[in-house]
Amino acid sequence: MAQMTKEELFKQLASLRKANFAGGGRSPYKPLLVLWVLGQLKNTATNTFVYADVEQEISQLIDEFSPVSNNRYRAEMPFFHLERELWELSGNGEIGPKRSILRRNNATATLKSEIVSLLTSEPGLIEETARFLVETHFTESYVEPIFSAVGLDAGVIQFSSFAVSVDQKKRDPKFRSAVLIAWRKQCAMCGYDGELANSTVGIEAAHVKWFSQGGPDELENGMALCGLHHSLFDLGVLGISQTHRILVTDGFIGKSEASKRLVYDLHDTELREPAPNKPMPSLDFIGWHRTEVFRHDVAS
Structure with a gap:
């Protein structure tokens, strides 16, 4: 064999x-x-x-x-x-x-x-x-x-050397910078906007519909989010309503004042607006995220 x-x-x-x-x-x-x-x-x-x-x-x-x-x-x-x-x-x-x-x-x-x-x-x-x-x-x-x-150690391998798979489209290298500029280099949820030596730090370009699931590298599928809210959005703790208001899953548990301020207090608040003439996330992509990622109650 x-x-x-x-x-x-x-x-x-x-x-x-x-x-x-x-x-x-x-x-x-x-x-x-x-x-x-x-x-x-x-x-x-x-x-x-x-x-x-x-x-x-x-x-x-x-x-x-x-x-x-x-x-x-x-x-x-x-x-x-x-x-x-x-x-x-x-x-x-x-x-x-x-x-x-x-x-x-x-x-x-x-x-x-x-x-x-x-x-x-x-x-x-x-x-x-x-x-x-x-x-x-x-x-x-x-x-x-x-x-x-x-039960695996994520620190063993930082990335896969086999970068492009079957039928997998390549990422647009300009997506990150375009999204950060469109959102004024600040988190669309909390407004964080840190810089160090004239470089943006702690702000990431998030896909609403994941790239791995066919989400495009387009502004209507992107938001600038701080590292914390990017992770929570990807993991389904946070979502977005059809009126561009932030949702927090009922399943999230946080006991500290920081959890209240950084997560719970976001519920039902509006997303910050991007720069003039830049689009808010598409309702189609928001709907995909709310159905496929957001940890909503099974009956909802």
Whole structure:
């Protein structure tokens, strides 16, 4: 059997097929499953998993980093449907994409041996693969929390060397500067506008609809945000209403005065306005973020 290369593996991971949800919603179930598997391989050297044993842990990971759902068990679909180029399924009879069947027939998945050999062939490759998955299917704000959740060290690899994946468009290098200028180099939520030696510090260009999900490098899809509010916006703590007012999820918990001032007090306040003749974020992109990222109550 030919040895798999890193490029071949990364191309497979970049093109993971997504669940076909109505409206084209975000469904990062397969990337999250693979990230969980990478953590297990790193920490326990395990590459074989019985569905009944791992269902709850994988479902919890999916719940934490996927759009809100009232389905408590979302491990069944990626466990069954993950590409057979990556892992193999076996069991005591019929294996299908239903939780009851997977549990009853002792469904077992094994990460393919050539992938295990590749991932363990050089130090840091597991972490680089995990970072590539996060960068390809999420945003940079998710690296630390996802790595922590699956038991990997985000400090091992600062970026993936495999920069451009299958069918992935290149970023516009002018996007950051254009967004910062459009928003007067200040946070659209709190107004922070720090500089050091004539350079902007602590202000970032945020995509409303993530670049990894087809969001364009355009002003209508961008906001200048400070580092804190960029992370909270990406992680779904903060959202934006159709009237450009800031939303704070009911699930956020902060006990300090700083949390009140920097987060809770933002709720229902208006976004600051960009410079004259510069657009506010598009309602289409805001709607995508509120549906696919913002941690709204499942009933809303």
